[in-house]
Amino acid sequence: MAKLVVRSFTMSLDGFTSAPNQSLESPFGEGGLAIMDWALATRTxxxxxxxxxxxxxIDDTFAAKADEGVGATIMGRNxxxxxxxxxxxxxxxxxxxxxxxxxxPVFVLSKYPRQSIPMQGGTTFHFxxxxxxxxxxxxxxxxxxKDVRIGGGATVVRQYLRAGLIDELHLVITPKLLGSGERLFDGTDKVVKRYEYTEFIASEAAAHVRLVKRK
Amino acid sequence: MAKLVVRSFTMSLDGFTSAPNQSLESPFGEGGLAIMDWALATRTxxxxxxxxxxxxxIDDTFAAKADEGVGATIMGRNxxxxxxxxxxxxxxxxxxxxxxxxxxPVFVLSKYPRQSIPMQGGTTFHFxxxxxxxxxxxxxxxxxxKDVRIGGGATVVRQYLRAGLIDELHLVITPKLLGSGERLFDGTDKVVKRYEYTEFIASEAAAHVRLVKRK
Structure with missing residues (x-):
């Protein structure tokens, strides 16, 4: 049965998944891309x-599996x-x-309608x-x-998490500190106890946790 | 030169170092002791x-080093x-x-004065x-x-962290979820960028990070 999954979603040691002030030059906010060092270093x-x-x-194994069995992605407008x-x-x-x-197919959540955008290589952005x-x-x-993956950002993952709709999350914790930004685990107290970890393993750069919703 | 250090300070995956509703039966709050499983399993x-x-x-090595070179401890009243x-x-x-x-000697921060309490084995509680x-x-x-260690809880570590007084923190991240409680990294955005990690290693139960304040 198809699942709703989150893959390779990365948090700083202080719990942030992106830094403030996202811009064209800084998709993860100012200095935020540092948390993705573990991924950017991989062969994948x-x-x-x-x-x-x-x-x-370890990091490459997880990076390579991020697309495995995924037939569609949902992401936030940011x-x-x-x-x-x-x-x-x-x-x-x-x-x-x-x-x-x-x-x-990639489904972009937005308040503002827009025509779908077919891209090369099979990706189509739908709004x-x-x-x-x-x-x-x-x-x-x-x-x-196939499974559906939530790409991000934190706001979108959090919304699906709070709604109890996510079946499985692969989270990555890096030892980097961001100081501020978006937190995945904000206002998720009612729902996180429905999840348990089934895998925990770390490289020299990051720790990987797989959380699965209890049946 | 003597340093102010934090050792084996443990956070849940969602960033909490204790759960709500501390009581005589639950020093880490309701269900909070689960984050200490990594430590309680060690020989130390x-x-x-x-x-x-x-x-x-790995976990035992860190647990054993928690007291190393420490000549006094500071803790909060809770x-x-x-x-x-x-x-x-x-x-x-x-x-x-x-x-x-x-x-x-252990120094307990409290608003209310109390006589010092000498205990067996060299511990004296001062208020x-x-x-x-x-x-x-x-x-x-x-x-x-010797070094001074801050024992906890999160409120006290956070106060010293915000004041820029901590030289070194050994933090432990477990894959457990608490849902709510005290967060170490709340309102620490101004100061955390002065720290960098010098060690990152994980067991099957927990990831260990050493943060050191830049000179």
Whole structure:
């Protein structure tokens, strides 16, 4: 049965998944990209950006599995881009260039409607204005039996977490400190006790935890 | 030169160092003791409680080093006991029985004065009403050149952290979820960037991070 999953979602030691002041230059906010060092060093990520080399240990194993069995992705508008408010034109097509690393339908939560954007390599960005449950329904439909992944950011993962809709989370904790930003675990006290960890393993750069919702 | 250190200070995956509703039966709050499983399983802790056996890997190495070079401990009143408000009598002498595992002077921050309590094995509890800086001064004096450790809880560690007084923190992250409680990293955004991690290593039960204040 298809699941709603979160993969390789990374937190700083002080609990933040991005830093304040996101911009075109800083998708993770000012200084926030540091928490992704563990991933950017892997062979999987290097390859994604057309580079050679990279680490091949625990971190790479998780990075490589992030897409496994995933047929659709849901993301928040801020993960799609730095633009706020209504779409002024159709120019912005995500951070990822002409061939985004999704290769399946991506549902972007937004208050503002916009035409779907077909990209190279199988990715199509769809914009959903009717909220998280409609987005999930559409994503499950288009995933055709495969899992649906929530890409981020923290606000979106948190909304699905609070609603009790997430079946499995792979979280990554890095020893970096951000100081401020978005916290995944804010106002999640009612729901987190329904999850238990089934895997815990660390590289020299990050600790990986798999949380699964109890039946 | 003597340092102010924090050792084996443990956080849940969602960032809490204790759960709500501390009581005589639950020094870490309701369900909060679960985050200390990594420590309670070690040979060092078993021995402390007069038991045989226990783990001897990474976790035990850190547990054993928690006292190393420490000549005095500072703790908050809630770490000393579950009583709130003025001391009604002299009965409560800490959670740890007649021979507490400190074996050096312990300075308890409290708004309410109380006579010092000499215990077996070298531990004396002193009560400091003049705030964190006076407590630190007294602790350094009595440590005679050794380091001073902040025992906890989160409120006290956070106060010293915010004041920029901590030289080194050994934090432990467990994959357990508490849902709510005290957060070490609340309102510490101005100061955490002065720290960098110098060690990161994990067992099957917990990840250990050493943070050191930049010179």
């Amino acid at each position: 990520f290097k390859k994604m950006f057309g580079k050679e080399g990279g680490t091949t240990g 993960m799609f881009g730095p633009i706020r408010g209504p779409w002024l034109n159709e120019d912005w097509k995500g951070w990822w260039g002409a061939n985004p690393p999704y290769h399946h 959903v204005t009717e909220g998280i449950e409609v987005a999930l329904e559409k994503a499950y439909d288009s995933a055709k039996g | 802790f078993k021995k402390m409680f007069g038991k045989e056996g226990g783990t001897t890997g 770490m000393f006991g579950p009583i709130r408000g003025p001391w009604l009598n002299e009965d409560w002498k800490g959670w740890w029985g007649a021979n507490p595992p400190y074996h050096h 400091v009403t003049e705030g964190i800086e006076v407590a630190l001064e007294k602790a350094y004096d009595s440590a005679k050149g």
